[in-house]
Amino acid sequence: MTYAAPGAPPVGSVNPGLAAETARLINRIGTLCWVEMRKIRHDRTELYTRAIQPALWLLIYGEVFTRVHAIPTPAGIPYLAYLAPGIMAQSALFIAIFYGIQIIWERDAGVLTKLMVTPTPRSALITGKAFASSVRSLIQGVVVIIIAALLGVSFTDNPLRLIAALAILALGSAFFSCLSMTLAGVVVARDRLMGIGQAITMPLFFSSSALYPTKIMPGWLQVISRINPLTYEVEALRGLLIGTQTTLWLDVVVLVGATVLAITCAALLLPRLANR
Amino acid sequence: MTVIAPTMTQAVDCVDLSYQFATHLAVDHVNLSIAPGEMYGLLGPNGAGKTTTIRMITTLLIPATGSVSVFGINAAVHPMRVRRVIGYVPQALSADANLTGVENVELFARLFDVPRRSRKARVAEALEAMGLTEAANRLAGTYSGGMVRRLELAQSLISAPRLLVLDEPTVGLDPIARGVVWEYITKLRAEHDMTVLMTTHYMDEADAYCDRISLMHRGKIRVTGSPASLRAGLGEDATLDDVFRHYTGDTLDEAQEEGGIRDVRRARRTARRLG
Numbered sequence: 001m002t003y004a005a006p007g008a009p010p011v012g013s014v015n016p017g018l019a020a021e022t023a024r025l026i027n028r029i030g031t032l033c034w035v036e037m038r039k040i041r042h043d044r045t046e047l048y049t050r051a052i053q054p055a056l057w058l059l060i061y062g063e064v065f066t067r068v069h070a071i072p073t074p075a076g077i078p079y080l081a082y083l084a085p086g087i088m089a090q091s092a093l094f095i096a097i098f099y100g101i102q103i104i105w106e107r108d109a110g111v112l113t114k115l116m117v118t119p120t121p122r123s124a125l126i127t128g129k130a131f132a133s134s135v136r137s138l139i140q141g142v143v144v145i146i147i148a149a150l151l152g153v154s155f156t157d158n159p160l161r162l163i164a165a166l167a168i169l170a171l172g173s174a175f176f177s178c179l180s181m182t183l184a185g186v187v188v189a190r191d192r193l194m195g196i197g198q199a200i201t202m203p204l205f206f207s208s209s210a211l212y213p214t215k216i217m218p219g220w221l222q223v224i225s226r227i228n229p230l231t232y233e234v235e236a237l238r239g240l241l242i243g244t245q246t247t248l249w250l251d252v253v254v255l256v257g258a259t260v261l262a263i264t265c266a267a268l269l270l271p272r273l274a275n276r
Numbered sequence: 277m278t279v280i281a282p283t284m285t286q287a288v289d290c291v292d293l294s295y296q297f298a299t300h301l302a303v304d305h306v307n308l309s310i311a312p313g314e315m316y317g318l319l320g321p322n323g324a325g326k327t328t329t330i331r332m333i334t335t336l337l338i339p340a341t342g343s344v345s346v347f348g349i350n351a352a353v354h355p356m357r358v359r360r361v362i363g364y365v366p367q368a369l370s371a372d373a374n375l376t377g378v379e380n381v382e383l384f385a386r387l388f389d390v391p392r393r394s395r396k397a398r399v400a401e402a403l404e405a406m407g408l409t410e411a412a413n414r415l416a417g418t419y420s421g422g423m424v425r426r427l428e429l430a431q432s433l434i435s436a437p438r439l440l441v442l443d444e445p446t447v448g449l450d451p452i453a454r455g456v457v458w459e460y461i462t463k464l465r466a467e468h469d470m471t472v473l474m475t476t477h478y479m480d481e482a483d484a485y486c487d488r489i490s491l492m493h494r495g496k497i498r499v500t501g502s503p504a505s506l507r508a509g510l511g512e513d514a515t516l517d518d519v520f521r522h523y524t525g526d527t528l529d530e531a532q533e534e535g536g537i538r539d540v541r542r543a544r545r546t547a548r549r550l551g
Contacts, residue, residue, distance in 0.1 A: 024389075027386070027389070030386075031386040031387060034386070035372075035375065035379070035383055038375055038376075038379050039374045042374060042376075043374065109368055109369065109370055110366035110367065110369065111370045111372060113334075113364075113370075114364060114365075114366055114431075115387070116335075117335065117336065117359055117362060118387040118388060119356045119359045119360050119387070119388065119389070120387055121356070271336070274336060275331065
């Protein structure tokens with residue numbers, strides 16, 4: 001006797017090859033991004049409130065430091081233009097680093113266990129959630145681009161570079177949300193994760209090249225900056241958006257590698273989180 | 277595809293099942309089988325190991341010893357295949373309050389790979405079957421407790437499961453909402469020939485709706501049988517409550533892994549959200 005639920009894919013699901021696995025992964029990422037977009041549609045307040053902080057960074061901090069010429073920028077690039085990609089990455093980081101709180105909330109509400117009883121491998125679930133968090137970051141990225149443009153920053157006019165920059169932003173956001181989900185799997189309590197999130201965002205931000213170039217940092221900070229994935233994200237964004245010098249392939253390799261590692265860790269810790 | 281022996285494949289077959297949390301043996305060498313089409317209740321006090329058993333059957337936990345098969349499919353070897361035949365409604369209210377009824381069900385249609393062309397119709401059908409058509413486009417956050425439970429049933433229905441697993445389906449609901457939820461579960465079962473495995477604390481529900489129940493206490497199954505035969509075994513006027521007391525004793529465990537404060541808090545939270 002054989003049975004297949006109506007709508008369940010036939011033989012392919014029994015022994016899925018690489019193609020079937022990939023198709024499923026893409027489907028799950030698409031599905032979880034769709035959920036995020038629906039939620040944003042139902043409640044847009046967060047989009048507006050989240051726009052305030054990057055606006056302040058650009059409008060106040062950026063305008064002031066452009067005037068004092070305290071921070072050396074590559075020739076011909078005003079500080080505000082140099083800063084804008086950094087603020088883009090920062091505001092995406094601030095969203096992603098607290099994403100683990102949502103997954104703990106989903107655990108408490110029983111949503112997580114229910115998702116885990118669907119035919120979705122743990123790693124696909126984490127990857128889907130990671131890119132769902134990127135949806136908000138991308139909207140944030142576009143908001144920063146618009147604010148910066150209004151302040152007179154001229155970004156690249158090549159649409160392909162713009163798209164590549166948004167892809168980098170999505171990737172960076174996926175990494176930091178997986179880092180957050182990994183921490184969620186370790187600490188398993190919302191308030192503890194909140195504390196850890198707050199404790200690490202500023203060090204990640206200040207030790208990256210978001211505000212100032214790595215070369216003006218003291219030696220020890222340069223070392224930290226070099227192992228901070230946010231630096232690679234910022235450098236790639238800068239290279240693509242305002243044309244500064246960067247080794248783009250290295251930035252991409254570091255971000256992809258870090259993301260894959262973080263997805264693996266978060267997926268391994270997921271059962272620990274779910275069964276608490 | 278799945279090769280199932282032609283004679284009597286059980287819907288659920290647990291053999292020598294154990295699970296250990298740190299030093300506490302939550303499930304202690306349990307044997308349990310559920311026949312296809314049966315409505316089976318797993319009863320017991322907090323901390324008895326019911327939820328842990330359900331988590332092993334639904335592939336959420338890997339057993340320390342023994343094995344679980346669902347319709348002949350080994351859960352440890354083929355978790356993805358087992359998940360395709362299971363519909364699961366956890367104890368907590370798990371519908372997403374920030375999505376509408378339609379979106380909540382569509383999410384599960386997508387996760388169970390319901391093809392795009394039939395998705396919309398199937399989602400509408402599932403909502404209609406649960407009497408939620410009118411509320412379908414409202415946010416689930418505006419639903420009453422009973423409606424949320426029905427929405428969750430619609431979610432679990434979308435994959436046409438052969439086994440429906442319900443963890444305390446009516447916890448925290450008022451008597452009228454409980455009645456309505458049971459009406460729908462009974463209807464589902466009749467229409468789709470589903471096997472149902474559920475846990476409950478309400479003895480009256482177990483008595484009224486289950487074909488067979490097992491009483492679990494301290495990780496072990498103490499007794500299994502039809503509610504009527506268990507009652508009869510204790511004397512003429514015995515109720516299922518008496519049966520429960522007889523097999524679990526009055527010495528309920530204090531703060532064990534499952535029945536500890538976290539569990540109670542979770543149940544309270546669910547009850548609160550159900551209003």
